[in-house]
Amino acid sequence: MLGESDGTRGAATIEQVGRRRTFTRTLQLAIVLAIVQVPMRAAVHDAAGSPLDCEVPGRLSILVDAAFATAYVYAAYRAYKYVKFLNHQSWPRAAAAGSWVVLVAALLDGLEGLRLWSDFGSAPCADLSAGWLTWLMRAVWLAGALMLAVSLLASSRFGQQTWYGVQPTPPATFRRSKRDDKDAGRLVITCSGGGIRSASFCLGALQLLCDRGLYDKASTVIGVSGGGYMAAAFHVLRRTCTDPFSPGSPELARLRRQTRYLLSGGRAMFRAALSVLFGLIVNLLLIGIVLRAVAWVLGWFLADQKVITPDLQVDWLPNDSWSFVGMSVTLVAVSALMFLIEKVWDRWARMPDVVRTILTTVGNVTLRYGVPVAVLLLGVPGGLYLLGKIPDDSADQPSLPSLLLALVDPTKQGVASFGALVVVLIGLGKSVWNGLTVEGKAATGLRARLLVFARTKLAPWAGSTVIVIAAVIALLRWTGGYATDTTYQKDWNVALVLVAIALAIKVLTDANRTSLHSFYRERLSRAFLVKRQDNGAAVALDYHLRLRYSDWAKPNDGGPQLVIAGVANVDDPDFVPTQRDCVPFVFDPAQIGIVGDRSLPDGGQRETADYEREADVLKREVTVPAAMAISGAAFSPLTGRVNERTRPVRLLLAVLNARLGVWLPNPYWNNRGEPSFPDRHGFVPKLRRYVGSVIDKPGPYRLLHEAVGSPSMYERRIYVTDGGHYDNLGLVEALRRKPAQVIVIDASNDAEDRFTALAEAIATARMDHGIEVNIDPSPMIRGTKPRADRAWAYGIATHPLEDDEEKPYKTEIFFVKAVLAGQLDWDLEQYAAEHTDFPRRTTGDQFYDEWDFEAYRSLGHTLTRSLVDHHRVDDRLSSL
Incomplete structure (x- = not known):
């Protein structure tokens, strides 16, 4: 039943549950970033009067506060969008005003940070405060937060039933899909x-x-x-001739010259290599930014708590106190306590469903954040402790810890080690590819069986293991550096570089552009989509032409329409059976989106022309070549019904950029029977739509979903891949x-x-x-x-x-x-x-x-x- 995992019992639509989840996740992130600042503020207060001692925690707190401000602005915006979706009374206008007020508070927060930045290290500091500016910022932020909180409560089921005596938003319906x-x-x-x-x-x-x-x-x-290649080729060519690909025709002769369509010639091979390398570099940069940021905060905190000493020794009980260990496991303990309360209560009395839902929600949230906290606070010092215990065999030879730490140093040895790591990953990726293509075939002979076993069972896990080990080494190295070396802690240029790289990645590319989809789409288009000219020659259609699916897939002169089948990768138990991990996603010239059985609610299909505009304001994402490439995206980290085979290599494929799938808008969102992006004339509306479309492209969070996450039908975007992953x-x-x-x-x-x-x-x-x-x-x-x-x-x-x-x-x-x-x-x-x-x-x-x-x-x-x-x-x- 829809929303059953959230306790809604079908009383909410997919978009409503999804918007609420998006808001709550962003709010949780903002809360986490606010909590991270607490020990930094305490350190600044304790170092009052000593400019040098408060510089590092003070400036580090400003950097974390900038991320916190970004998170609460996003949370405010998503709260407004949620209230607007519910559309009860006049509360959307109040929520809009509240989100604008929060944005003003964020700007004031930025001004406060700029003013405080120069003070640290040059003047005595007693607190992270800029006087009246700080109090004004807090007052504005509180006003905006209260406006949003009241709007959310008034628009909720509780508010509508209690204050207005009306029923909440009508629930989703489960009827058979209407056909034309x-x-x-x-x-x-x-x-x-x-x-x-x-x-x-x-x-x-x-x-x-x-x-x-x-x-x-x-x-x-x-x-x-692959059948979609030829179905699309036949359909498109029929627009310019009545006998497509007939024997002896110029287009058939041309097609025979394109049978190596993926890597046809040196130019295509060069572009393929650049496509892989571009995505690989972006992925590694994103991983490096996250690891460096975490190591910076974690290293300072472990040093401040005296868990790691300047000589890289680990003290689990600093000042003979168990407070650090207790803090590390508090959230996990709360999760266990919620489970225990539920079991004890159930032993002595019947527990109301609402109480059970609250206990389960609190337990899940605390476990979600408690496990990473425990791993970082206990696992990282433990890793550094184990590295420190590895003996040095010879004074003339470097120890194993120093060799491992050199992997992330900007030295010749570090560069060589990093290059060797990339080569190993590419080699494992090639072995995995060979293994996936031979799996299921009978191998004869001991050597052949061992080779198949290594490729299909060992290599997939080996690739993911190598990536995890490399990430752990980098995290340990950087955390140890920040915990023991003051020059690491005070190198603020690193923060500037990290922010610049992150902004460049956001502005210049997205999760779809870094994948191999664009290259794959272009190669399919140039090889299979042709036209017959008046002089009888067959030439490829110009790739820059937008072959909009709503137009080019329609029947021509009484012929058939073109339909391309893909799948949307989801693993919600509310919608799909165990291990199916997908629902059908169909490209149709009239209606596009998710189709399926009666376990899926209505509203999964959209008008194709409207969906094209929502996917991309320039209408490039939902075209005939794009549909061909998406339906043929067999090589992806997420693969629907065959996830059991590819799950061990999901992380490896994501990092190596072996990704052919595409993140598209969820058709269940913004499906209200009217155009989401109405054609409005004028420069300002067009500019607004263009900028909004560029900003709204899928980011690194989607890449994380491909690598280790669980894709959901409730998400704002869905990952669409090969139609063969379903049927x-x-x-x-x-x-x-x-x-x-x-x-x-x-x-x-x-x-x-x-x-x-x-x-x-x-x-x-x-x-x-x-x-x-x-x-x-x-x-x-x-x-x-x-x-x-x-x-x-x-x-x-x-x-x-x-x-x-x-x-x-x-x-x-x-x-x-x-x-x-x-x-x-x-x-x-x-x-x-x-x-x-x-x-x-x-x-x-x-x-x-x-x-x-x-x-x-x-x-x-x-x-x-x-x-x-x-x-x-x-x-x-x-x-x-």
């Missing part, structure tokens, strides 16, 4: 995932269907991953549209005679939509025979009975799969004899030559012809 009936009674074609293998196979199949008039007869073509055939989406007939072109890499993709699609259709699929692929099983009898199967899908129906609706399924069946043309027979993996070549190999491409294209054409030439199939397909 465009596909009802029509033919739908689906092209499965499988990289260049599927693109080649689907090309041959679509050529045959186009030649027989079935392509133009279809209402929709659904593409998944590699596109069959479930086709059946959801209730067509009369579906032709499924399957080039997925199932183990021989297994038909795993088909089985998963059948089970998913039953689980999510109550659709029963009856299809028998046994004639396609080779078994002990030299060849399968045929490469296609016929089935019937029975939809659940709806209120206005007298009998269940049925859909015919024509399923053709890339298997060796019957007598093939001699060139195919020869190719199959020379390539034992044909037609199941791994998707890890995306570099085909002309023979590979033609073999899969010809196979798709031949097998599809065997399907439609069957007299019964021909009769059924001609009946529409």
